[in-house]
Amino acid sequence: MNGTELWGIDNLPYGVASTADGGAQVVTRLGDDVIELATLAKADSVRKWARIFDNSSLNPFLTQGRSSWSAAREWLQAILRDDERKGLVAAATKPLADVTLHLPVQIADYVDFYASEQHATNVGSIFRPDGAALTPNWKHLPIGYHGRSGTVVVSGTDVVRPVGQRKGKDDPEPLFGPSVRLDIEAEVGFIVGGETEVGTRVSVDEAGEHLFGVALFNDWSARDIQAWEYVPLGPFLGKSFASTLSPWITPMEALKAAKLPLPAQDPKPLDYLRGDDLFGLDLELEVRLNDTVVSRPPYKKMYWSPTQMLAHLTVNGASLRDGDLFASGTVSGDARDQRGSLLELAWSGKEPVRLDDGTERSFLEDGDIVTITATAPAPDGGRLALGEVSGRIIPSV
Amino acid sequence: MNGTELWGIDNLPYGVASTADGGAQVVTRLGDDVIELATLAKADSVRKWARIFDNSSLNPFLTQGRSSWSAAREWLQAILRDDERKGLVAAATKPLADVTLHLPVQIADYVDFYASEQHATNVGSIFRPDGAALTPNWKHLPIGYHGRSGTVVVSGTDVVRPVGQRKGKDDPEPLFGPSVRLDIEAEVGFIVGGETEVGTRVSVDEAGEHLFGVALFNDWSARDIQAWEYVPLGPFLGKSFASTLSPWITPMEALKAAKLPLPAQDPKPLDYLRGDDLFGLDLELEVRLNDTVVSRPPYKKMYWSPTQMLAHLTVNGASLRDGDLFASGTVSGDARDQRGSLLELAWSGKEPVRLDDGTERSFLEDGDIVTITATAPAPDGGRLALGEVSGRIIPSV
Incomplete structure (x- = not known):
């Protein structure tokens, strides 16, 4: 095409x-x-x-x-x-x-969800091998956390390899230096419009009034920094150095033909997460590392509807502002070549990914360029493209 | 006075x-x-x-x-x-x-730290009674996470009791409804000025150039919502419904006489957390619940210097924007009546706090008014006041 x-x-x-x-x-x-x-x-x-x-x-x-x-x-x-x-x-x-x-939007608050069951299962298996892969809350609520909106950058912006603390199991003391486990997360971001008041909430069926559009999103992640810092208050510096947004926001109206039913939700979620306007999106993502397509994550397998994420985000009375961004979390399908992060693709370094130039990757090297693209069914037939999100890793300073 | x-x-x-x-x-x-x-x-x-x-x-x-x-x-x-x-x-x-x-500042990003050793020890003992109170990373880095900047409100704004999911140990399924463990966190917030570029960092000794001033801060917390949601990605809806900032920002220059040495840091932190400009602040906080002073948390016991918090926040290359707000986390001293949250004061409901009107509190009731004030040594002798932060709980809608 x-x-x-x-x-x-x-x-x-x-x-x-x-x-x-x-x-x-x-x-x-x-x-x-x-x-x-x-x-x-x-x-x-x-x-x-x-x-x-x-x-x-x-x-x-x-x-x-x-x-x-x-x-x-x-x-x-x-x-x-x-x-x-x-x-x-x-x-x-x-x-x-x-x-x-x-950057097309002045980002107000940025929230990152964790809505792919396959991704959460993979990450749980890797990070907490002795426990259940999914935490007990996972199927009851769309887990999310706030990220740093000031470091959301537009596609094409170079990403400086982050520096920070890490501590492996066998390190007696934390080490300091450039991340050695720098990763991507192939995600879909949702742009919000229409302010609401603090103390009010937006239902699943009202959420569509606030969903302006969709953009591909790469939530770069330093796995070593993240692993050492994230208990008990969640990811912080392992994520906040940069997140890359596509320059193009695809309006929801252009994605009418991409809507499809959600996967079955079992157990049935609480009332505030139910409604008539529940949907998945038939977005086919493609992740290229330099010249090699390393993954084709299907968004249609995502467990939670964007309308459920927005209803959850506001159920406690949190207000919305124009330019709020919430992202889906890493999109991973069932197959190995549908995983949306290198952590999963290379299974924490155990099964490195082979690139077309003969080299292998467990995590990103300086100079690597990662580009995420996607297509969706178009309203008038055929397919339409989402704007790409691309970034190159440059060495720590 | x-x-x-x-x-x-x-x-x-x-x-x-x-x-x-x-x-x-x-x-x-x-x-x-x-x-x-x-x-x-x-x-x-x-x-x-x-x-x-x-x-x-x-x-x-x-x-x-x-x-x-x-x-x-x-x-x-x-x-x-x-x-x-x-x-x-x-x-x-x-x-x-x-x-x-x-609200005196248009908040860019809001980060909440966890810099009181006594608070972290108390919370760890309550939430994770079978493990070590402090997580292994606590003395190596100022733990922090991003909060919701869009729901930072000015003192005097009513706080609607948040609604959400909770699940106690003995609940077979999550329950839904108004929080029954609504709490305060008496904190000190720091307002940042002077933008920096993504990919650069601010050292401990440069941090003072970006520290504009200080304001009291109440990080309202729904402990039941938080306890169910926070593994693995940290607090989200248990905090994001409202955080109250004083209308008055006290410039750092007014607090020259309040600076004092930090408590000893052992183990010695990594290089990037060292410098000449390390300080605590001799702020004496007072927490009133309705007409009763329930706590007098001393800020001077805080483990991490504000300059260390800012250096940590940017060490990965995260940029600063005018209006960034970072808060200290709950200020708790050694004594029972120096604890900065009801969770700690009433020890998770086991030792309710008695008010002057004869009633008791483990957590906040509708209609309760919480006011945090503070004084500090003034540059010319005597003491100066920080602006108060106050809020009243109103019922869920």
């Missing part, structure tokens, strides 16, 4: 881009071009969109809510189908190669 | 206030008055401060850095001592009772 099929009129993700001679504004992608939406809206005399899209983040758009998100997409699809307005579109179009893509 | 002594010219904390007929601006407190700093700077023809203080948060001031923070304080102290400018000050002064105090 070529770019035009994967990035067609039924895709239209949102991003933020600038050119050498112009400020940043909200853009969409069509084939291998971007369309500047503030420029287009101004030319089309739609003042509301001209104002909202003339910003260096999607946040002013996120705060508009579901009906405005739909209206903007309708306007955009209509103008792209309108022969009479072709000139306006052409004037707002630039080759993708000529623009710089920025 | 009266208000004038505790809130004198060597205190001068920063806050944000509005009046019924005026927008919010940065203010300071002198006795029982506030002084509007944008108004004052404008009258004194200091354009820089007029611009920076004419904002609804301290963030534009935080980004200026240490030398500007010092210069602003010098300007303010000079004008307050200058008989010729008395009229300007009077014109910018309003009774505290006539203004509304707001």
